[in-house]
Amino acid sequence: MPCGGVMLQIHVGHMAAGLDFYTTLFGRGPDFSPHEDFFEWQVVAGAEVWWQIVVVPGQVRPMTKRSRLKVDDVRAATA
Structure with a gap:
């Protein structure tokens, strides 16, 4: 399956702290x-490689992450 990109989504419990941490991490x-x-x-x-943070209510649970692979043709990739 040819992959054209990837995304990882991380949940954070506090918007300001999460935004500050990842802003520092990525510069x-x-x-x-x-x-x-x-x-x-x-x-x-120049590549479709994305890191997302999403603020979630309540306690952030480990292993609650989403990832996505970008493909140009879903039917061909799953055939």
């Missing part, structure tokens, strides 16, 4: 933020 603010509780960094320039 810049998010590249995309469509909502006040969703932030996204493109971690490899």
Whole structure:
């Protein structure tokens, strides 16, 4: 299956702390933020490699993460 990109989503319990941590980690603010509780960094320039943080209510549970692989043709990739 040819893969055109990847995304990893991390849940955080506190918006300001999460945003500050990942802004420091990547050395810049998010590249995309469509909502006040969703932030996204493109971690490899020129490639579809994205790191997302999402603010979730309540306690953040380990292993509650999402990942996505980008493919150009879903039918061909799953055939």
